[in-house]
Amino acid sequence: MTPLRCPSCRGSLIASAEAWTCPRCERCYPLEEGIADFSGGLYYDAFDPSVELSAESRRGLELEFEGTRRRILHYYEPRLRETHARRVLDCGTGNGLAVDLLNERGFDAWGADLSALRKHQWRERSRRDRLTVADVASLPFADASFDAVIASGLLEHIGVEERRVPGYEVRPLADRDARRLRVVRELLRVTTSDGVLYLDFPNGAFPIDFWHGDQPGEARWHALSEGFLPRFAELTALDPALRVRALSPYGRLQFVQAAAHWWGRAFSVPVAAFFRLMRIPGFRWLARTALNPFLVLEVRRS
Numbered sequence: 001m002t003p004l005r006c007p008s009c010r011g012s013l014i015a016s017a018e019a020w021t022c023p024r025c026e027r028c029y030p031l032e033e034g035i036a037d038f039s040g041g042l043y044y045d046a047f048d049p050s051v052e053l054s055a056e057s058r059r060g061l062e063l064e065f066e067g068t069r070r071r072i073l074h075y076y077e078p079r080l081r082e083t084h085a086r087r088v089l090d091c092g093t094g095n096g097l098a099v100d101l102l103n104e105r106g107f108d109a110w111g112a113d114l115s116a117l118r119k120h121q122w123r124e125r126s127r128r129d130r131l132t133v134a135d136v137a138s139l140p141f142a143d144a145s146f147d148a149v150i151a152s153g154l155l156e157h158i159g160v161e162e163r164r165v166p167g168y169e170v171r172p173l174a175d176r177d178a179r180r181l182r183v184v185r186e187l188l189r190v191t192t193s194d195g196v197l198y199l200d201f202p203n204g205a206f207p208i209d210f211w212h213g214d215q216p217g218e219a220r221w222h223a224l225s226e227g228f229l230p231r232f233a234e235l236t237a238l239d240p241a242l243r244v245r246a247l248s249p250y251g252r253l254q255f256v257q258a259a260a261h262w263w264g265r266a267f268s269v270p271v272a273a274f275f276r277l278m279r280i281p282g283f284r285w286l287a288r289t290a291l292n293p294f295l296v297l298e299v300r301r302s
Contacts, residue, residue, distance in 0.1 A: 003087070003110065003145035003190075007038050007138045029140075033123050038140045039114055047116035061095070061121075068097040075252040075296075076150055076198065077105060083196060085147035091097040091136055091187060092154035095119060103127045110146075112139060139181050141190045147199045149187050153211070156201045156229050158183050167214045172227030180230070181238045188242075188301060197299040200252060204229030205290035232288040232295060246264045246288035247296040248278035 003186035004020065011024030020029045020036055029038050053061075080088060086108055090098040095113030095118065109127070112134045113119075122128045134140050136154065141199050159176030163169050173179070187197050202211050209229060213220045220230070236244050250272065271293070277286045286292060 001286070003036055003141045004132070005142045007134060007140040010142070021102055032119075033221060034129040035119060035122050035133065036140070037119065039133045039135065039237045042135075043116040043119075043133070044114050045116055047120060049120055059086045064095050067103065068095060071113075071152060071252065072098045072101045077102070079198070080107065080148055083148065085195070087146050087147050089141070089149045089190060091139070091149055091151045093131070096128070098150075099127050099130050100125050103130065110141070112136065129182065137179070137186055139186055139190055143189055144192045144195075145190045147192055147195045149191050149195070151187060151198065152200050154201070155180060155183065155199055155235075156204075160228050164214070168212055168220065170212070170226070170228045176227065176236060177234075180261065182234075184238060184242075188299070193301060195300075198296065199235070199299060200249070200294065200296040203290070203292055203295045204231040206232070206293040210293065230295070232297070235297060235299075239300045243300045243302055245298045246284075247298055248275050248284070248287050249292070249294045249296050250279055251277035252296055253294055267284070273300045 002015075003012075005011065006013055006022035006025060006027060006029075008027055009022065009025040011022045013020040013022055013029075015021075015031075019031050021027070022029075029036055031037075080102075083229075088102055088107050090102070090109065090110045090111045093099060093113050094115075096111050096113075099109045099111040110132070111132045112132045114133060114135050116209070119133050122131045125131060132140055136151075136158075150180075159171060159173050159179035161169050168218070182195075191197050202209050204226070205224065207221060207224065208219050209222050210219045212228075232244070232246055236242065253275070274286075274291075277283050288295070
């Protein structure tokens with residue numbers, strides 16, 4: 001049975017060759033090449049397939065594919081098997097490759113993203129029928145649909161305004177925390193009562209951001225008061241009723257883009273050793289501190 005529901009009224013949907021239709025509120029959501037679009041045409045980006053992407057953009061998209069393989073196969077798949085998760089949502093799935101990989105390995109995997117570019121990319125995915133264009137704050141899925149939800153590199157982009165011209169700039173919105181809390185609660189809404197939500201993002205308490213520079217893999221210094229990258233304490237403060245545990249990012253990060261720079265090659269070995277240390281009982285607390293450049297958080301309901 002499909003977990004898809006109307007994101008407006010949570011009613012059941014009826015499928016046709018062209019659309020999913022909600023009999024309760026009479027809304028219609030188009031199906032294009034098997035991809036369900038619940039966005040109402042309101043994407044977070046602008047994409048014109050007739051305009052050629054820049055060399056920088058193409059390079060960034062190419063690097064994403066190998067990054068997705070490492071993220072899923074080296075890090076999250078072992079955890080999903082440990083927790084006996086069967087149905088999985090990759091939220092903010094980007095290129096959608098994670099959904100193909102997980103379904104190939106026996107999971108019932110779905111993906112969501114609110115991007116016109118990603119929707120265009122998804123035409124190449126074998127399981128594009130499991131990919132949905134949707135707002136993360138109003139997902140088109142029934143309550144408690146998923147044993148595990150993964151949201152990689154998503155939360156930091158909620159409640160902020162970003163621009164990349166001429167260089168990368170970001171500022172928090174006045175209602176940043178309210179927006180982030182709404183997203184976390186929505187992700188937990190579609191997670192089973194004993195399921196797990198995985199959030200990962202660069203650590204706002206660490207002074208260097210290796211992921212949001214002017215170029216792919218370029219580092220930038222950022223003020224700790226910038227208000228962009230979340231911190232462990234900030235997430236736990238959003239809702240004290242949540243159980244949040246920081247995990248070691250060992251295996252999640254392999255410094256492939258950073259290795260293009262001398263500092264990336266110099267620091268990759270000692271940082272990997274530090275990540276391994278975080279997996280040892282007695283040192284796991286280091287994962288939630290400012291010494292860790294990348295947070296991976298396991299979130300459960302109390």
